[in-house]
Amino acid sequence: MDKIISMANSSVLVMVLMALLGTLAPLTEARAFFVFGDSLVDSGNNNYLVTSARADSPPYGIDYPTHRATGRFSNGLNIPDIISQTIKSESTLPYLSPQLTGKKLLVGANFASAGIGILNDTGIQFLNIIRIYRQLEYFQQYQQKLTALVGAQKARGIVNQALVLITLGGNDFVNNYYLVPNSARSRQFALPNYVRYLISEYQKILMRLYKLGARRVLVTGTGPMGCVPAERAMRSRNGECAAELQQASALFNPQLVQMLQGLNKKFHADVFIAANTHEMHMDFITDPQAFGFTTSKIACCGQGPYNGLGLCTVLSNLCPNRGQYAFWDAFHPSEKANRLIVQQIMTGSTMYMNPMNLSTIMALDSRT
Ligand SMILES: *[C@@H]1O[C@H](CO)[C@@H](O)[C@H](O)[C@H]1NC(C)=O
Numbered sequence: 001m002d003k004i005i006s007m008a009n010s011s012v013l014v015m016v017l018m019a020l021l022g023t024l025a026p027l028t029e030a031r032a033f034f035v036f037g038d039s040l041v042d043s044g045n046n047n048y049l050v051t052s053a054r055a056d057s058p059p060y061g062i063d064y065p066t067h068r069a070t071g072r073f074s075n076g077l078n079i080p081d082i083i084s085q086t087i088k089s090e091s092t093l094p095y096l097s098p099q100l101t102g103k104k105l106l107v108g109a110n111f112a113s114a115g116i117g118i119l120n121d122t123g124i125q126f127l128n129i130i131r132i133y134r135q136l137e138y139f140q141q142y143q144q145k146l147t148a149l150v151g152a153q154k155a156r157g158i159v160n161q162a163l164v165l166i167t168l169g170g171n172d173f174v175n176n177y178y179l180v181p182n183s184a185r186s187r188q189f190a191l192p193n194y195v196r197y198l199i200s201e202y203q204k205i206l207m208r209l210y211k212l213g214a215r216r217v218l219v220t221g222t223g224p225m226g227c228v229p230a231e232r233a234m235r236s237r238n239g240e241c242a243a244e245l246q247q248a249s250a251l252f253n254p255q256l257v258q259m260l261q262g263l264n265k266k267f268h269a270d271v272f273i274a275a276n277t278h279e280m281h282m283d284f285i286t287d288p289q290a291f292g293f294t295t296s297k298i299a300c301c302g303q304g305p306y307n308g309l310g311l312c313t314v315l316s317n318l319c320p321n322r323g324q325y326a327f328w329d330a331f332h333p334s335e336k337a338n339r340l341i342v343q344q345i346m347t348g349s350t351m352y353m354n355p356m357n358l359s360t361i362m363a364l365d366s367r368t
């Protein structure tokens with residue numbers, strides 16, 4: 001280092017060049033990206049677990065670059081993949097992947113696990129899945145590995161400057177409160193009280209994430225749970241969106257935004273960014289043709305009414321053109337729909353992104 005500086009001293013031009021390179025270098029290295037949550041953002045952790053919540057066999061991944069099932073609950077890319085593309089980074093590996101070592105750690109990591117929720121008792125029917133507190137423990141473990149690679153100070157910086165995505169909540173309704181009639185949670189709580197309980201538990205999770213060093217966190221609300229093909233098939237008479245689940249997201253999402261605003265006030269910074277994925281979905285669900293879809297009601301892969309019953313397997317109906325379907329399977333959007341969602345995350349108005357969209361965040365953070 002001393003040598004380089006003394007050489008630079010010999011020429012003003014070299015010094016200027018060095019200074020320029022110094023400021024440009026951090027910009028060319030993409031920021032790390034960390035992902036937490038459920039199947040909407042799981043990129044394959046469940047492949048390594050004994051669980052029924054998995055997407056590691058065909059036709060999942062049919063439109064993925066390798067045309068193989070990877071554990072993503074999509075015909076192709078999922079939301080984290082498309083965010084990675086947008087921030088000019090490679091996709092983050094699942095935390096449980098044996099390939100996540102050495103320099104790959106600098107890209108970030110995906111801790112998400114299909115089937116989990118805010119509550120520890122959500123998704124128990126899927127057996128061995130990585131519940132959110134365990135995901136946070138893994139995040140801590142990841143930071144130890146990163147520290148071993150680059151040193152404590154640099155590791156801290158990478159985590160503080162990272163982009164984080166967390167997607168939770170849907171399963172606390174569809175795979176818990178509404179899983180069976182008279183579920184334990186629905187006997188314990190009326191819906192409005194259950195939602196308040198979820199929000200207070202979610203707040204603890206986000207505070208823990210902050211404590212672990214996260215400083216820019218995209219928090220998605222629940223999608224329109226009543227409008228997914230599974231719920232249209234199981235809970236509505238004429239295939240309209242199922243009312244009680246729509247009611248649940250109508251209660252949950254605004255309280256989530258409020259809670260995030262409270263946290264930002266407490267931390268004196270815009271740490272938590274609410275992504276209104278409900279609105280983002282409703283745009284193409286309400287007017288699928290405007291977005292190039294032929295249907296937003298019928299899943300591409302599945303069976304029964306709206307292809308909404310059971311799992312998506314090689315035996316299911318499979319649509320020939322996935323780009324024409326808003327839903328890939330009974331619960332999960334198609335890659336095309338995921339692209340529309342990420343587009344709004346990037347450039348959406350404050351109606352979609354509160355207090356700001358990801359392009360504004362990227363511009364702000366590149367200046368600091
Ligand atoms: C869920 O489990 C974690 C530890 O695994 C615990 O810290 C947390 O308090 C539990 N949450 C509830 C609501 O019981």
Ligand SMILES: *[C@@H]1O[C@H](CO)[C@@H](O)[C@H](O)[C@H]1NC(C)=O
Nearest residue numbers: 346347348349350357359360
């Ligand atoms: C992002 O959000 C800002 C503020 O709401 C808005 O002015 C801008 O048009 C949005 N899109 C982009 C690409 O910045």
